Structures are given as structure tokens and as C-alpha cells.
Amino acid sequence: MYRKLVVIGDVGAGKSTLIRTLSEIETVDTDVTSSKNIGKPLTTVGIDYGRITLGEGDAIGLYGVPGQKRYSFIWDMVKEDIWACILLVKAEHLRAPDKLIDLINVFINDKEYCPLAIGVTHTDIKAINQVVIQKVLQEKGVNAPVFSVDARKKQSSLLLLHTLLSMHNANDFSKRENMA
């Protein structure tokens, strides 16, 4: 089984870093030098791709897409058949949740079941209360677990992946219960 995990989020939230941290293969990255001051020298303009093997014939493909709306043509290429979605939010960018909600809706709105986990990055630079984030997103109709994540660290990044696997398992269990 091949599962497609999409990593979305704002510019500089750490999408490419998370994919590099989690992937077991050398990632396909499309980073280029940034012409504007976005707080980092490189930015993704195409797609990041990585892969995690779970077992024989069982893998997760990691797809990172740029967060800027002008790259929506890439969103359209990636958004089909998504297994799960990770939203990375840079701690200091939380004041504009509407953009994030729009982005979430592009990827998971019309899916039968597509779990979402939210990772707040750069919390070492700016401390943030995750409950506040959760509340802001809940008010916009998004109910998803929120974690503080360091995308540079494997254990921290795996937390998001394990959460999504657990959410899928719980959903499968609930489906079986309903059928019984």
C-alpha cells in the first residue's frame, strides 16, 4: 500500500526540513535562493519528495508543497488521494489563521477521511501556547491535534507521523465497530 502524506504550511515553517528529517531516501528538493528576505536563504518553488518504508510493499510518500497561493497549480497536482496531511505553522505566523484554513481546505475538504496533525515550529525562538492555537483553529472549524515540533529532529518529527497513523487506526477500528 502506498500512502500519500502531504506537508503544507507557511513559508519558512520547516516543510522541507521535516521531509529531509523523515525521509529514508535522498529527498528530491526544489529549493532555490530566495530573492526576498523571508528569514532563510532558500525557499521551495516546486515540490519536496521523500519516502518512508513501513514494510513489504507498504510505504509513505512525503510531499511538501510551497505555501504561497501563486503555486496553487502544484497543490492541484498533489491534492488527489491524500492519506494524511501535516500542517506546519511557524510560531510567529499564527496571527493570520484564515490563510491556513484556506490551505487546509484545499487539501482535505472533500476527502472522506483525511487526518490532519498540526506542528508548531520555531517554538525555541518564540514560545507559544498550543491550546491557544487549537482554539483559534477550532473556531474556524478545524479540529486537529497540535504539537510543538522541531523539524530538524527525527523523534520530534515522528510524533506527527505516529499521531496520523494512530488517527487512521482509530478510524478503521471505529468503522469495523459500526459494521459489526
Added chain:
Amino acid sequence: MKKEEINKLFEGLLNKYFDLKMVSLCTSDGFGILHQSRLDDEVELDRVSAITSSLVSLGNASSKQIIGGNLHSTIVETDNGNLLIKKLKLAEKELVLSIVTSKKMLLGEANYLITMCAKNIALM
């Protein structure tokens, strides 16, 4: 000043080559700089810039990971014409030049055209 020169260059090319339908220049991270077009369906500079910068970066990843050489150009062939994209450097900044030609212009000619155009811009 350079922008004006490049604009003149684009104008000159569009006047000289009837089968050249669009010329566009953007930064490697997809911000539009200049754009001239006589395509029937006009496309916005922002969209062209985002798409061409992505295609170049994907072409670059392909050349690095599959072929193992430096990327010269990225070509999209369609029923209606061809899109050619090339990276160039101007004042130490990485830029992306793209042209759209009608099907009547041979791919080799289009490739020569964009190569010359990129060289001219790089010399400015």
C-alpha cells in the same frame, strides 16, 4: 535601467519573430520581473513566474539526480506550441527566462532564440 533594456530586447524579439508568442523573466524563486505576450489567452506574470520557476527547479533536480549534469533548459512541447525555460545570472542574481513559441517555429530555432536572449540579458 536594465529593466528598460530587457524590455526593449523583448519588444525587439516579438517584433522580429512572429512565431514568438511570449517572453517572460522572473527570479528563480518565482517573482515576476518582466513579461510580454501576444498569446490568445493572456496569462498573468505571477502565474507564469510560479510555473516556470517550479519547472526549472524540477528540471534541475532531474538533471542532478537522474542524468548527473548541469541543466541547460527545460522544454514543454504541446499541440499548440512550445514553452522553453532557461536559467541565467544577472548581477549575481539567479533568474528564469521563458519563451512560448507557436508550433510553426522549430524547436531548435526556439532553443537558439532563448539561448541568445539569455546571453544578451546576462551581458547587460
